[in-house]
Amino acid sequence: MNSTLLRRVAARAPLRRLYTTPSNHNLEILDHALTKVNELGWTRASVIAACQDLGYSSMAHGVSESGGLGLVRHFMDRALDETTIEVDDQLHEFDSTNDKLRFICITRLRQTLPYANRWHEAAALLAQPQNVPTAIDQMGKLASRIWYLAGDQSVRLDWYAKRSALAAAYVATEMYMCEDKSPDHAHTWRFLNRRIEEMGKADKLSQGVAAYGTQFGRNLYNILASRGFVPHQ
Amino acid sequence: MNSRIAVSSARRASQRLIQRTTPDETTTHFGFKTVPEAQKESLVRGVFSNVASNYDIMNDAMSMGIHRLWKDHLIRKMSPSPDAKLLDVAGGTGDIAQRFLEFQDQGEPGQRVDAWARAEKRFAASKWMREGRIGFTVGNAENLEFIDDASFDVYTIAFGIRNCTHPDRVVREAFRVLKPGGRFMCLEFSRVENPVLASLYDFHSFHVIPRLGELIANDRGSYEYLVESIRKFPPQKEFAQMIRDAGFTTIGKGYENLTFGTVAIHTGYKF
Ligand SMILES: C[S@@+](CC[C@H](N)C(=O)[O-])C[C@H]1O[C@@H](n2cnc3c(N)ncnc32)[C@H](O)[C@@H]1O
Numbered sequence: 401m402n403s404t405l406l407r408r409v410a411a412r413a414p415l416r417r418l419y420t421t422p423s424n425h426n427l428e429i430l431d432h433a434l435t436k437v438n439e440l441g442w443t444r445a446s447v448i449a450a451c452q453d454l455g456y457s458s459m460a461h462g463v464s465e466s467g468g469l470g471l472v473r474h475f476m477d478r479a480l481d482e483t484t485i486e487v488d489d490q491l492h493e494f495d496s497t498n499d500k501l502r503f504i505c506i507t508r509l510r511q512t513l514p515y516a517n518r519w520h521e522a523a524a525l526l527a528q529p530q531n532v533p534t535a536i537d538q539m540g541k542l543a544s545r546i547w548y549l550a551g552d553q554s555v556r557l558d559w560y561a562k563r564s565a566l567a568a569a570y571v572a573t574e575m576y577m578c579e580d581k582s583p584d585h586a587h588t589w590r591f592l593n594r595r596i597e598e599m600g601k602a603d604k605l606s607q608g609v610a611a612y613g614t615q616f617g618r619n620l621y622n623i624l625a626s627r628g629f630v631p632h633q
Numbered sequence: 634m635n636s637r638i639a640v641s642s643a644r645r646a647s648q649r650l651i652q653r654t655t656p657d658e659t660t661t662h663f664g665f666k667t668v669p670e671a672q673k674e675s676l677v678r679g680v681f682s683n684v685a686s687n688y689d690i691m692n693d694a695m696s697m698g699i700h701r702l703w704k705d706h707l708i709r710k711m712s713p714s715p716d717a718k719l720l721d722v723a724g725g726t727g728d729i730a731q732r733f734l735e736f737q738d739q740g741e742p743g744q745r746v747d748a749w750a751r752a753e754k755r756f757a758a759s760k761w762m763r764e765g766r767i768g769f770t771v772g773n774a775e776n777l778e779f780i781d782d783a784s785f786d787v788y789t790i791a792f793g794i795r796n797c798t799h800p801d802r803v804v805r806e807a808f809r810v811l812k813p814g815g816r817f818m819c820l821e822f823s824r825v826e827n828p829v830l831a832s833l834y835d836f837h838s839f840h841v842i843p844r845l846g847e848l849i850a851n852d853r854g855s856y857e858y859l860v861e862s863i864r865k866f867p868p869q870k871e872f873a874q875m876i877r878d879a880g881f882t883t884i885g886k887g888y889e890n891l892t893f894g895t896v897a898i899h900t901g902y903k904f
Contacts, residue, residue: 425814425882425904448714456814458714459786460902463884467712 426463429454430474433464437475437515442468442522469531472522476538479511480545487549498596500550505570505592508546509577513585516578523575539567546570562599569595665861673798674773680855681796696895701728703891704791707820707898708732710889717786719746720810722774722803723793727767729820733789734761775802783812791820795866804879804901811903817881821872822863823890823897830893838863869897876901 433450440446444467451460464470487507494500512519526535543563552562573595577588668676696703707729713719713736721729730746746767761767772779774790774797788807797803807817825831838860846856867875873887881901888899 425902426884429814444712444714451814454814456904457717457786457812457816458814459711459717459816460814460904461714462711462816462900463902465884 425456425460429456429460429463430471431478433471434475434478437471437518441518442472442525444468447471468525469534472525473534473538475515475522476542479508480542482511483508484545484549491549491551497550497552501546501566501596502589502592504546504549505573505596506589508542508570509574509588509592512574512577519574519578539571542570543567565599569599665865670798677796680858699892699895700792703820703896704728704732706891707789707791707818708736710898710900711736711787711789711816711818713737713787718784720780720785720788721746722777722788722790722807723796724769725792729789729791730767731761734766773797775799775806777806777810780810782809783815785810785815786812787816787818789818789820792822794819794821795862800866800872801875801879804876804881808879808881808901808903813903815903817876817899817901817903819872819876819899820896821866821899823866823872823888823894824868825894826890827893834893834895869894869899872897872899 429447429450432454433447436446436449440449444461444464447461447464447467447470448458451458461467464474483504487504491500491503494503515522525531526538540563543566546566547562569592573588573592576591577585580588580591582588693700711733713733715737717737719730719733721727721733724730733746746761762769770779774793788811790803790807794800794803804817811817825834842860843853843856847853850856866872869888869890870886873883876887876899877883879901880903882904883899883901887901888897890897
């Protein structure tokens with residue numbers, strides 16, 4: 401299942417599409433910069449430190465466009481690709497779509513765990529007005545990929561509503577997880593269950609307005625705003 | 634030297650040279666005129682020693698005053714790291730070097746810039762030069778043999794490369810002097826891609842700027858050259874390819890258009 405997508409993802413390291421000259425140095429720098437995040441944050445400083453470790457000029461930090469934001473974007477792309485690879489051979493063990501969604505979300509959330517202490521900074525960065533398009537783009541990719549992996553390949557009218565509902569459930573859980581001190585994050589997984597169950601309702605509620613291509617962005621924006629992610633207009 | 638004299642002699646020289654051009658001489662463009670390659674450099678020097686005294690006025694006229702914003706944007710985009718050493722080629726009045734140090738001073742002060750160009754007397758006045766944070770050298774961008782391989786973190790050339798006879802050689806030299814991971818950035822007039830704006834811009838370039846040159850600097854010829862040289866320089870995509878051909882890695886298309894493509898910033902990384 402999903403083997404085409406898997407092959408595509410495995411063959412394409414994150415961010416590859418941005419680079420016209422074949423070079424993996426930028427990925428090498430960004431991956432290494434992730435090891436600096438807990439110390440230096442989602443910042444240009446992390447990228448500069450990575451360049452220096454790897455023996456490059458500090459000015460190679462420009463491969464992460466707009467500094468910390470590029471690093472966040474790199475992480476989210478990587479995490480989503482890792483998730484795709486990880487869940488692929490286990491998904492057949494789950495029957496219901498909700499179980500699959502839960503499993504995929506947990507796998508993705510675990511990618512954020514190593515940065516739990518610093519994740520609110522990334523969220524704050526994504527919430528800045530000039531970065532909202534990036535936030536919406538990333539959440540759109542996340543929700544589309546998760547729905548796709550869970551086996552929902554329909555392009556129905558409720559597609560946008562479903563994606564925004566899932567993105568909202570995911571974001572809320574991720575925030576919860578970063579504060580959660582319960583053993584093995586048990587509370588987080590319970591929180592996630594409730595969000596996924598609620599999703600059915602949210603889905604039906606917004607079906608009426610879900611027919612526009614831009615609806616996803618607007619829904620998500622409103623949802624993010626209601627969670628305090630982006631400033632209200 | 635009186636700038637008026639320098640210009641007319643440069644113009645007279647170019648006329649003489651065109652007459653003497655024979656088919657077996659390698660020629661290049663000087664604005665829209667074709668001149669022997671060996672002469673372009675001295676012709677360009679004539680233009681710049683002439684306009685140098687009215688330099689900022691010229692920049693303002695050519696860009697309608699926006700060149701300051703473009704330069705600010707260049708440095709913001711670059712975001713110099715605290716330890717970075719800059720080589721600013723075709724440095725002119727030192728606009729780029731100055732902004733670079735200003736940016737770094739918000740972080741850690743104490744870095745040195747090697748600003749390097751041809752006829753820049755005004756540099757001497759800069760406080761950074763007195764403080765020894767800017768070094769100044771004269772040479773040709775196409776041949777920086779007096780600069781070691783892999784010795785700079787960032788290389789800039791702003792409104793300078795289109796005056797060079799072999800832009801490809803300039804880019805190759807930039808590649809050589811940069812450290813691994815170092816960054817090449819070129820700010821240059823380019824092509825307006827929207828056809829309506831392009832025709833307005835053409836009118837401004839061919840009619841307004843030379844006229845302004847005449848009124849402000851009393852030197853129509855040099856301004857005509859500047860406008861024509863912009864049209865002769867390769868468009869964005871072609872120049873980006875030249876940068877890749879020199880060995881640089883580009884991100885995306887490798888350039889960013891500013892003000893509809895009136896100017897573009899090309900970026901390459903040495904990996
Ligand atoms: C239009 S000015 C740009 C000055 C400055 N970078 C700015 O943006 O204001 C062009 C500069 O290039 C220099 N120049 C022209 N040909 C050159 C060459 N072959 N090598 C190095 N510099 C050159 C001129 O002396 C002049 O200072």
